[in-house]
Amino acid sequence: MINLEKFPAAISEYFTAKGIDMLGALMTMKSDIGADSVYKDVYIVVDTEYVTVAEGTVVFKHERIRSDGNPVRAEGFVEARYERFMLSELEEIKVEQLISTGRVTALRDNEPVLIFNFSSTYKHDAGLFCRAAESLKKDGKIDEEKLKDSDYEKNSCPKCGRRYPDPDRKICPKCMDKVRLIKKLSKLFLHYKRYILLILLSLSLISMLGAITPYVSNQIFYADVLKEGGRYYGKILNIILVMIAVRVASLLISLLNGAISAKVSAEVTYDLRKNIFETLSRLSLSFFTNRQTGGLMTQINNDSTMIYWFFCDGFPYFVLNIVQLIVFMIIMFIINPILTVYAFVTVPIFFISFKFIFLIFDKMYAKSWSRRRSFNSLIADVLNGMRVVKSFSREDDEMKRFDKRSKLSADADADIGIKSAKIFPMLFFLLKIGSYIVWGIGGWQVMKGTGGMDYAKLATFIAYFGLIYGPLEFLADVSNWWSECLNSLQRLFEITDANVEVKECENPVTLDKVKGDVEFRNVSFSYIENRKVIDNISFEVPSGSTLGIVGHTGAGKSTLENLLTRLYNTEDGEILIDGVNIKDLSFETLRRSVAIVSQETYLFRGSILENIKYACPEATEDQVIAASVIASAHSFIVKYPDGYHTQIGFGNKELSGGERQRISIARAILKNPQILILDEATAAMDTQTERQIQEALNRLTKGKTTIIIAHRLSTLRDADNLIVIENGKMPESGTAKELLKKKGVYYNLYKLQADALKTIGIED
């Protein structure tokens, strides 16, 4: 029995009352939108013959508090719709995806009928339902393996019942927030423990010296030096020298401390950034396509600085200040217990209001951060796309957009500033009251001579009390940086925890020589749930042949190349190279044998030589020139005054589309892979250049596999075989002659392009 969602007791009772065997049911699931498109509780039970749908509302009959203080609710179900479908009558059970909702419909007597509605929360379950129902109809049972959903029971947090926002990371943001972070924090902490201990050591030395000074300068000075009969009476010079010596020692140590912490800061930040960058590069492509890169950059920079600060500035000082606080309190208590108690009357109030402020600032910092991030992304985006902005004359609109976001960000920051400016001074005022109390009561005690108080003792006491302000002030600030730090950590862990979708298997197969046989077997794939981009495609490309892939824009041609290089993983089906499933191949073999020239050329900032050599850094200049001659890139590179050293890329020389494509073809050729994929690689060039490149490539790829994706048929002249992709399916395949005879999609495309030529007076 598959329980996609556990039914509350009241529902099970309700179903049993209607005569449905809950124990014999094959699948139970829940949805949340009723047939009248209103949010309801929808419960679905599937058994061997029927699909039962019950919609309504779960109501609480009455509530009582148990002895341990937890409420107990009795639930009932108010029914709005109840329907039973016979499975044998239903045909074509499928999911219709609408906008943020969807429907599961079927055909009954060739009439479409609604089974149930769902919102995006349950779209995954709805898909499962369809697959389960289909397999039930076909085989008479539900094959749990086929549903391919390992932890479907655990889609919601066991503690609070909410669904996990990201099914890959089983983390409930509500429940496991702080605890998990702290655990991760301690792991990082241990990593840098050397540095932290070092700083802690030097700081404690300084503060020890600092702790001695008040005693020396007050107690000893007044009581023993100045007072008659004191131990060191008259030896003022000695005392002053001692005080100076202590100061000098503390100065030297703080210099040392400064040097150490500067070095540590550089090293730790460098280390953190390296780790983050490394993690980022290991992540699969889908991570990057779903995020704004501008935001990522801010994230890496700011967050690593924040974390350095926490570990090497904040944390050691935090520990230090707490220790100082306790030590001073003990000393003060030893000197005069009663006075200590009076002095600290205001401090607890301080700390309570603390916790409150902590919460407020937490939220405010998160808001400020997210606004800043969106603002930075906008800038990065617009500046990158300035060309488009100008060609549509939208500068004013972009200015307004920028202004709005900038204002929002400034407002959020101003809020934080204003709140801090209002709250913290008031807190300190509270503290100061404490010191006036001390002066008053202490002075009175000295006058009365109670408890052996004399001026020396009072002066020392007040000196130590003054020293308390330092730690207290720091601790007051703790809320600020603690909340910022938590936020940064959270975001950072988002990256480091992001699941690598495409992983190398346990024992990857490494092939020394790859022949180049490519085979796709029943491959299906979708970028977004329930929208298949590739649906059950199979074809073979034997080594040494050229395959042409045609189809309309958006039919799914580029997806095939993404799947072949394992930038994404297939859902269904297998892709084999030389008979080995690519999931079993090592990344090294795969990447070595396949090269793609894609539609969007990305060239790094640098010289043309560096860009072409990117494929193979040890190539000699001869080889680079040869590769670019084959790609017909040499002829235009030579025209530039700097030749191969011409700087290209962002901010430098702008090359035309065709030139960029030729450079990326040269890059792929330099790699000299067994399998070459050209995705609209010659789209931006004139036919003459295209022909040159094709001829040259033909000679190069003799004995190697080439896959050419195009929708200009002249590009596919030399293909041995052709396949047509339409709406994710493959309606036709064969040689060009066969496809023309079929008079199908290929024939239509051919006719269209030939007709276009006719209009300019060229006869076929």
Add this chain to the structure above:
Amino acid sequence: MKNFLDLAELKYFTSDNAKMYKTKNGFAAMKAFMPPIKKDDLAEGQDNTPDWQDLGRVYFHRMFPFDAPDEFISVLDKDGNEYGIIRNITDFSGEDADIINEFLARKYLCPEITKVISLKEKLGYSYWEVETDKGKMSFSMHDTYRNIARVSDTRLVLTDVDGNRFGIKDVLALDSKSYRKIELYL
């Protein structure tokens, strides 16, 4: 990797199959042993037997001007179409090499800075006064940091507002005063 070098149909010129000469007015020209040049891509029935062709005036172009100024020199016609490549000037000797070198010296003008006399910055423009191997020169650059190209760790090429190029062969070999002046932009 080696196999595609032959597929590329590169024509290398050496002293065996090419001879330089000077035209009456001192321009560089070349005779080469190669199949006749195709004037028209689609013309058929062309005779492909190699013979000594007089290519007339040729232009040389350095393919790797910063890294390898004496290697991989492209031989072009007046429209910029390539005849072939000279692997290394040392493939030619004596007069031939001189002709090539003379042409290249005239084509590439990049005075080497020996000393930086003064360097002032105002409003984003930097005003330089330098001593070069061609005498004392002064120029200005805008967006200074962007226009100093680091060809290698020690070799710099500065491009001024007009497009003139100035090279610094070895930054570390400059005297310390000059170095300190340009340190900012490195």
Add this chain to the structure above:
Amino acid sequence: MQISWKGTIIIMKKKIIPPGRIRVREKVMSAAGGNADYSFDFNLYEKNEYIYGAAVINGGFVYIVIENSNKDNDTEIKLTIDDVTEFRYINNSGCVAIEYTKSGEDFELCRSDMRNAVAMQIGSKRGQRGWRKRFYNLPEMRKDAKAGFNSMLGMYR
């Protein structure tokens, strides 16, 4: 005039244009008869040495004066535009030049570094246009166009 605190008189420095450049400009203007349709400077000589040079295009002629390094002999050229079949502007790396073809032979007219690049480009165009106006051949142009078109057609055969 400035009187410093020491009482000495310091003459205010005037902006100094190198005498060479003025002299050359004046010379070429007088050679051209005082008028100029277009004029430009250049500052390099054959082996990329720095010199002062000036050019004037006027009334079907191009006048060039180059101050040689030995200061006594200036090179003066007067070129009849009608004799010239083509003016070419050559863009090198770091320097530019104007070349012309006369009776089938190529000559170099002048070179300069990038400071005068734009002026020289315009100058070469002016010289070229002066020629073009009289050698405008419609049947030639039609033949060229058809040949080009045919070669493009061949692609689709």
